[in-house]
Amino acid sequence: MAVSRDDVRHVAALARIGVAEAQLDALVTELSGILAHMEVLVQVDTTAGAADEPAGMPLAADEPGSVPLARAREDGAPKMRDGFFLVPRLATHDDGERSA
Amino acid sequence: MSHGRYEMVVGLEVHVQLRTRTKVFCRCSTQFGDPPNQNTCPVCLALPGALPVLNGRAVEFAVRSGLALGCAIRERSVFARKNYFYPDLPKGYQISQFEMPLCEHGFVALASGRTIGITRIHMEEDAGKSVHDRFAGYTAIDLNRSGVPLIEIVSEPELSSSAEAGAYLRAVKEILLYAGVSDCSMEEGSLRVDANVSARRHGEQALRTRTEIKNLNAFSNVERALEIEFARHCAVHDAGGAVVQQTMLYDADRNSVRPARSKEGSQDYRYFPDPDLPPLVLSRAYIEGIRATLPEFPSARRVRYRTDFAVSAVEADLLTAEPSLGDYFEVVARGSGDSKAAAHWVMGEVLAARNAAGAGTGIPVPAEALAELIRMVKAGTVSNTAAKTIYATLVAEGGAARLIAERDGLLLVGDETSLRGWVDDVFKENPDEAARFIGGERRLQGVLIGLVMKKSQGSADPQKLSQLIGERVGR
Amino acid sequence: MTASLLAGAAAGIAAAVQAGTATAVALVAESFRRGREVNAGRDGLNAFVSSDEDLSRALAASAPCGGPLAGVPVAIKDNIATTYLTTSCGSKMLQGYVSPFEATAARKLREAGAVLIGKTTMDEFGMGSSTEHCAFGSAKNPIDPTRVPGGSSGGSAVAVAAGICPIALGSETGGSVRQPAAFCGIVGVKPTYGRVSRFGLVAFASSLDHVGVFGRTVDDAALALEVIAGPDTAHDATSAVRESPALRHVARDLEAMIIGLPREYFPASLSAEMRDRCDRAIAALRARGAEIRHVSLPNTALAIPAYYIIAPAECAANLARFDGVRYGVRIDGDGLVGMYEATRSGGFGAEVTRRILLGTYVLSAGYYDAYYRKAMQVRERIRQDFAAVFASGVHALFTPTTPTPAFRFGERSDPYAMYLSDIFTVTANLAELPAMSLPIGRVTGLPVGGQVIAPKFAEADMFRVAYALEAELGQAAHR
Numbered sequence A: 001m002a003v004s005r006d007d008v009r010h011v012a013a014l015a016r017i018g019v020a021e022a023q024l025d026a027l028v029t030e031l032s033g034i035l036a037h038m039e040v041l042v043q044v045d046t047t048a049g050a051a052d053e054p055a056g057m058p059l060a061a062d063e064p065g066s067v068p069l070a071r072a073r074e075d076g077a078p079k080m081r082d083g084f085f086l087v088p089r090l091a092t093h094d095d096g097e098r099s100a
Numbered sequence B: 001m002s003h004g005r006y007e008m009v010v011g012l013e014v015h016v017q018l019r020t021r022t023k024v025f026c027r028c029s030t031q032f033g034d035p036p037n038q039n040t041c042p043v044c045l046a047l048p049g050a051l052p053v054l055n056g057r058a059v060e061f062a063v064r065s066g067l068a069l070g071c072a073i074r075e076r077s078v079f080a081r082k083n084y085f086y087p088d089l090p091k092g093y094q095i096s097q098f099e100m101p102l103c104e105h106g107f108v109a110l111a112s113g114r115t116i117g118i119t120r121i122h123m124e125e126d127a128g129k130s131v132h133d134r135f136a137g138y139t140a141i142d143l144n145r146s147g148v149p150l151i152e153i154v155s156e157p158e159l160s161s162s163a164e165a166g167a168y169l170r171a172v173k174e175i176l177l178y179a180g181v182s183d184c185s186m187e188e189g190s191l192r193v194d195a196n197v198s199a200r201r202h203g204e205q206a207l208r209t210r211t212e213i214k215n216l217n218a219f220s221n222v223e224r225a226l227e228i229e230f231a232r233h234c235a236v237h238d239a240g241g242a243v244v245q246q247t248m249l250y251d252a253d254r255n256s257v258r259p260a261r262s263k264e265g266s267q268d269y270r271y272f273p274d275p276d277l278p279p280l281v282l283s284r285a286y287i288e289g290i291r292a293t294l295p296e297f298p299s300a301r302r303v304r305y306r307t308d309f310a311v312s313a314v315e316a317d318l319l320t321a322e323p324s325l326g327d328y329f330e331v332v333a334r335g336s337g338d339s340k341a342a343a344h345w346v347m348g349e350v351l352a353a354r355n356a357a358g359a360g361t362g363i364p365v366p367a368e369a370l371a372e373l374i375r376m377v378k379a380g381t382v383s384n385t386a387a388k389t390i391y392a393t394l395v396a397e398g399g400a401a402r403l404i405a406e407r408d409g410l411l412l413v414g415d416e417t418s419l420r421g422w423v424d425d426v427f428k429e430n431p432d433e434a435a436r437f438i439g440g441e442r443r444l445q446g447v448l449i450g451l452v453m454k455k456s457q458g459s460a461d462p463q464k465l466s467q468l469i470g471e472r473v474g475r
Numbered sequence C: 001m002t003a004s005l006l007a008g009a010a011a012g013i014a015a016a017v018q019a020g021t022a023t024a025v026a027l028v029a030e031s032f033r034r035g036r037e038v039n040a041g042r043d044g045l046n047a048f049v050s051s052d053e054d055l056s057r058a059l060a061a062s063a064p065c066g067g068p069l070a071g072v073p074v075a076i077k078d079n080i081a082t083t084y085l086t087t088s089c090g091s092k093m094l095q096g097y098v099s100p101f102e103a104t105a106a107r108k109l110r111e112a113g114a115v116l117i118g119k120t121t122m123d124e125f126g127m128g129s130s131t132e133h134c135a136f137g138s139a140k141n142p143i144d145p146t147r148v149p150g151g152s153s154g155g156s157a158v159a160v161a162a163g164i165c166p167i168a169l170g171s172e173t174g175g176s177v178r179q180p181a182a183f184c185g186i187v188g189v190k191p192t193y194g195r196v197s198r199f200g201l202v203a204f205a206s207s208l209d210h211v212g213v214f215g216r217t218v219d220d221a222a223l224a225l226e227v228i229a230g231p232d233t234a235h236d237a238t239s240a241v242r243e244s245p246a247l248r249h250v251a252r253d254l255e256a257m258i259i260g261l262p263r264e265y266f267p268a269s270l271s272a273e274m275r276d277r278c279d280r281a282i283a284a285l286r287a288r289g290a291e292i293r294h295v296s297l298p299n300t301a302l303a304i305p306a307y308y309i310i311a312p313a314e315c316a317a318n319l320a321r322f323d324g325v326r327y328g329v330r331i332d333g334d335g336l337v338g339m340y341e342a343t344r345s346g347g348f349g350a351e352v353t354r355r356i357l358l359g360t361y362v363l364s365a366g367y368y369d370a371y372y373r374k375a376m377q378v379r380e381r382i383r384q385d386f387a388a389v390f391a392s393g394v395h396a397l398f399t400p401t402t403p404t405p406a407f408r409f410g411e412r413s414d415p416y417a418m419y420l421s422d423i424f425t426v427t428a429n430l431a432e433l434p435a436m437s438l439p440i441g442r443v444t445g446l447p448v449g450g451q452v453i454a455p456k457f458a459e460a461d462m463f464r465v466a467y468a469l470e471a472e473l474g475q476a477a478h479r
């Protein structure tokens, strides 16, 4: 499957990476080139049964004890005020659009 | 509007916050209302290098919810990453369950007799909070909620009216409150609802295009929003148009529903199993152990109240609306030996007193104390009127009913000497009425009894009193 | 005294500090002196992204002097969180970032008495095999500075190979410890997945990421791994529950051990010199009593394609947190989305961008089954290949670590050609097996490594093979 310019634009938008138009062709070539090597996987028969599954995961007790911070949240933050992290303003009604 | 020809089809997604002390993937507090970002750590701030570790209590509550809602619990479930960017989603993905949710195939029985299917219940983490109106030009991010444990309960699209959607929500809330897994408070955001709605011709089998309504912050708003959106769908269908699948937002202030601004097709969540979290594997014994601790649920309790306590259907509904109220009622009913009176007291004085005290303060007066008071009324030790006074004192000061009655002189006085003394006094003080009564004007008996009662401050035994007064007629 | 001490074994340094005949502070001074001597700085080998002699001296002054690494200077890869110095992952995105918490592996080193002397140069977020993708300049191979030291943990390998410290931490997702160890002529170990906590290791691809160790000798590496291994289920859900075995008191002979040579790791394209160094190592294993058996791992050729789907997919999600909101770089743009896009295009380098886009693509609607799901199934087949060989009675495998010795800067400009550098190492990451590289000689004057791969949690057997091979080869390992 060759990657198109639109594909690159689409995944760049999903990944929130700004890609200039001038970069698109190079990325199309690189990604298509890499993905061409992946085509070999399509031919592999993977119908054989799955392996024995791992035994599950450890669970934590519901007791306070979070990893302490050695320095204030403000220290590394690009923009904070009154304890809040600040980002460029979003319209209020966009808030409901996100899924939970 | 012509929507008589159409049937409403609704499916609901309910997000419920589980009542744990700490977050689902870190050990930060879930406390509501703390200063912004105070309850955050490397994990819920998504600092480089931090990793999630699952809260066992959250798992227990999620399993408990699933069992309470009639689900099959998967012994092996998988956490996935749901990828999207939003400033209050610190990792750039939400940990949720996708292909293998914890609970599946549940149901809720409504009072109407209909049963609504639950497709699945999965565990996930909450995002933080975005505050848009605090700083000019900026959105402010508070991550105290980031990582708070949630379950998402997804119903089948089987609800066929807004009223039924409301009934379903109330039933789910009631069951979860009984199960003790959540506070289910829409005000504090521990219960949230998204509604999927479509309209189809009666008898039509296939589902038509649906829209999803978000921003619903009260059960009554869910019902209102569904009506509005359903009417819109009907109008579109009648006009020969096509409903566009999209997200709608309910505006409570204007009671309106309008499209959200998100672009179509922009939601590609790229779910895949979270490599930081191995599958969650639960043993049969663990699941059955939780099942064994489930309480009696309201539907079963209602039936039992009507048979064991001989209360009416309406009373049974009221008494079982909250698990704690039902528990209280049962102690009072058994302790007093008079379930009828217990029901009246609980639904009357007790609810009034609790409401007056404000939400979240619990039920005033221990159930045993109220039971004693009812026993005293039954035994004729205090009058009904005095009992109400005593109850008010119990609410205000606490203590024991009998001691209050004695201290405040509220015990019924039944000894003839005292009663005769009061009657003599009243007859002397009201010679005119007394003469007419003795002369045969029997309708004055009530007046005279009232005067004696007043004199005795309500402590005169009314039965003996009316007997004594009655004896004086025609003397 | 201190100079010869620094040139010796880590265990010797710790013994001297414990005995009070040397001090951690003097060792720090000697380590920095050695750094200047070999020109480890920005204009030279560029081993470190950040280091600070005064800070290290202060750390040394308060270091516990009773632990197994008392006073041992250590370098730590810049993607392992330490509360001193940077944790910038070789990226502009985190330039100057200091972590407010400490990785478990770093904490265990510190508690054992080790003293941090610097955070090392690496390919950005671990993505690369040469350190050419470090935003702060490449590290250089101390044996031939016109060549790469390997990557992504190149700076850590350089620090050890150049004699600045006897032990260093690295990390690997597809061979980023073993490959630079081979290129720099030292020992590099990747333990079983879960053996060392990943808490505090900045994630590249969570299911493949490991903290690993470098040592000048097998024993130094064993000592370092003993210190950092062990359960950490309170901070890492993928941490193994089982306790780590002793690694330094294993037998030095290979009697009754069967060592497999997987034919897929000895392709016809391997150079005659490379082949010869391997043969010499195999002869050494035989000389120590091992039975050599030819085996096959038939799905080996699928490892790189599967890896370059799984790793980018996980990386795309893991690196979504770098959004300019809570820490790191923020570059303003048009509104929120503009800020995201400017921050992420400005903060990430070309290779990271390429992998995020690739990973986003293979997970996006319509492609998941064809790519990601398929790759995970192939990964399972690769696991089963190894399981079958080990089930047949083979105790460990021996292979070359890399097909070639260190290449020149700029020599592998095609991304896929660079990816093939990891062809013999990615399989152990995919299968979660312990694997290590140790020197087996030189080819055209450059070091090459031999790789020992063992079954899951069989690090003790792996070290037994490595100790025996190191002892039997002796000085030949460096010729």
Ligand SMILES: [Mg+2]
Pocket (backbone or CB within 6 Å): A099, A100, B096, B124, B152
């Ligand atoms: Mg959800």
Ligand SMILES: [Zn+2]
Pocket (backbone or CB within 6 Å): A066, B023, B026, B027, B028, B039, B040, B041, B042, B043, B044, B045, B147
């Ligand atoms: Zn936290």
